[in-house]
Amino acid sequence: MLILDDTVAGEPPKLVKRVRLPSVALDEWPANSGPFCYTDNMTSQSQISRDCDSASPENLQALYDMLLASRHCVAFTGAGVSTLSGIRDFRGKNGLYKTPDADKIFDIDIFRQDPSFYYKMTKDFIYGLGDKKPSVVHKVLAELEKRGILKAIITQNIDLLHQKAGSRRVIEIHGSPSLHHCPRCAWSMTFSEVAAIVRAGDIPRCKKCDAVLKPDITFFGESLPAEALAEAIEEARSADLLLVLGSTLLVYPAATLPEYTLEHGGRLVIVNDMATHLDAAASLRFSDLGSVFDFLEKKLKC
Numbered sequence: 465m466l467i468l469d470d471t472v473a474g475e476p477p478k479l480v481k482r483v484r485l486p487s488v489a490l491d492e493w494p495a496n497s498g499p500f501c502y503t504d505n506m507t508s509q510s511q512i513s514r515d516c517d518s519a520s521p522e523n524l525q526a527l528y529d530m531l532l533a534s535r536h537c538v539a540f541t542g543a544g545v546s547t548l549s550g551i552r553d554f555r556g557k558n559g560l561y562k563t564p565d566a567d568k569i570f571d572i573d574i575f576r577q578d579p580s581f582y583y584k585m586t587k588d589f590i591y592g593l594g595d596k597k598p599s600v601v602h603k604v605l606a607e608l609e610k611r612g613i614l615k616a617i618i619t620q621n622i623d624l625l626h627q628k629a630g631s632r633r634v635i636e637i638h639g640s641p642s643l644h645h646c647p648r649c650a651w652s653m654t655f656s657e658v659a660a661i662v663r664a665g666d667i668p669r670c671k672k673c674d675a676v677l678k679p680d681i682t683f684f685g686e687s688l689p690a691e692a693l694a695e696a697i698e699e700a701r702s703a704d705l706l707l708v709l710g711s712t713l714l715v716y717p718a719a720t721l722p723e724y725t726l727e728h729g730g731r732l733v734i735v736n737d738m739a740t741h742l743d744a745a746a747s748l749r750f751s752d753l754g755s756v757f758d759f760l761e762k763k764l765k766c
């Protein structure tokens with residue numbers, strides 16, 4: 465059984481950044497969920513890693529075959545899936561964390577002290593999202609859902625691009641900026657109303673009590689939306705194939721979700737250009753989202 469650290473009984477866990485190993489040690493995983501390398505009959509769980517870590521035509525075809533053979537495929541996405549849409553991730557090559565103070569943008573204590581800091585820092589990053597278009601990754605995931613192959617997307621992203629691409633079952637475990645609420649009286653405004661105010665250099669305020677509105681994004685130090693987290697855990701458990709796309713797996717408790725899949729005998733495919741702590745447990749591992757999803761787009765002819 466997985467244990468979500470920092471959980472206070474009865475409350476959903478809080479969002480934290482952490483560098484640590486998974487809460488289930490690799491050698492404790494059930495034998496039938498251990499690493500394996502794809503073979504033609506998809507049953508061998510022999511050696512892994514190096515030969516699986518390449519975008520060779522064989523491995524790309526193996527990914528396609530695994531998708532078609534899956535019973536309940538789920539995607540777990542991070543900020544990396546949106547870099548192809550021109551949105552900076554946190555820790556990648558051109559990540560936001562290279563900008564001074566960027567790590568404070570989503571800190572709930574800082575927001576409570578001075579909400580203008582969040583609105584100043586996200587004027588383009590979040591409130592310019594209206595101009596951003598889904599990438600090949602978003603589009604192919606939407607197509608896979610349409611064809612009944614993909615059952616759900618669990619996303620850490622707050623950029624609304626999966627929905628823009630046409631995906632329907634999107635579980636936003638870190639919330640969403642689509643609504644902004646008053647922390648005092650719960651009055652709310654939509655994303656486009658707030659975006660117009662922020663783009664004009666102002667801060668959105670409650671029409672009833674004048675408090676500064678907060679986006680429904682989960683900030684570091686806040687609890688995750690309980691319902692979304694419960695749905696995400698259920699999907700991760702049910703998945704016989706989990707695609708882990710564009711995430712460093714350093715933000716908790718989200719990063720524990722792939723472990724639910726492994727614990728229940730499902731397989732992981734990881735696509736990320738930096739190492740993650742679950743690489744050795746992946747059936748297939750690729751580095752470049754663009755080339756993997758260009759390949760899938762061609763195969764699906766979408």
Ligand SMILES: NC(=O)c1ccc[n+]([C@@H]2O[C@H](COP(=O)([O-])OP(=O)(O)OC[C@H]3O[C@@H](n4cnc5c(N)ncnc54)[C@H](O)[C@@H]3O)[C@@H](O)[C@H]2O)c1
Pocket residue numbers: 541542543544545546547548551552553554555556557559560620621622623624638710711712713714715735736737738751752753754
């Ligand atoms: N687009 C967004 O909504 C957005 C943007 C920035 C941060 N965030 C928030 O950041 C937190 C950070 O966690 P995270 O793990 O999602 O992001 P992260 O920045 O920690 O990791 C992103 C990973 O994707 C990789 N990557 C980027 N482009 C890639 C590509 N084309 N191909 C392969 N790999 C690529 C990066 O190297 C990095 O390892 C999340 O809570 C999320 O809410 C969201």
Ligand SMILES: [Zn+2]
Pocket residue numbers: 646647648649650651670671672673674675
């Ligand atoms: Zn109010």
